[in-house]
Amino acid sequence: MRFVPLALALALLGCDGATTTIDARFSTPEHTVETMLRAYGLEDATQEQIRERLSSQGRFELRDRASYEACFEDLGQGPVNEGLAGFVFGAIAAGREDLRVETYGDRATVSPREGIEIVMHRDEHGAYRVVIAESVPAEVRARMAAVAGHAEDRARRGVPE
Secondary structure (H helix, E strand, C coil): CCHHHHHHHHHHHHCCCCCCCCCHHHCCHHHHHHHHHHHCCCCCCCHHHHHHHHHCCCCCCCCCHHHHHHCECCCCCCHHHHHHHHHHHHHHHHCHHHCEEEEECCEEEEEEECCEEEEEEECCCCCEEECHHHHCCHHHHHHHHHHHHHHHHHHHHCCCC
8 A cells, every 4th residue: 555655646746737726717608707807897787787877878898808818828919809898798798697507528608698609619728708799690790890890980071979
């Protein structure tokens, strides 16, 4: 029996470097959602409080941009991409108490309400991140691109907003 601890120690040494640490903020789809809400300081806000602020055109202050951006797999630069990420955030925040999460292998869907599916992929590090391209409906992407194009056109012509 003296050899069992030695064999165990050698086996563990053989695994050195083979372990992977998963960022707990993204280790499950639910944790990614919590991280997104926490980035805006809404971890303790109720769904009703969030909906009231959304309906009154109230704004949410981003408190942790790095964590927020890390919630997304494909967040690009520019106002359109910010708007698309905002759509995802708004859908999740407004339905936070009604979220349905389904996981299939390395893919998860988070549904805040009927007809809306926020898609997440698990990356090579085990972190679940939102995929904007699969989460924002085509018509929403088209409207945001049109609004951004209109704003850029107005800015080019020197017309105030």
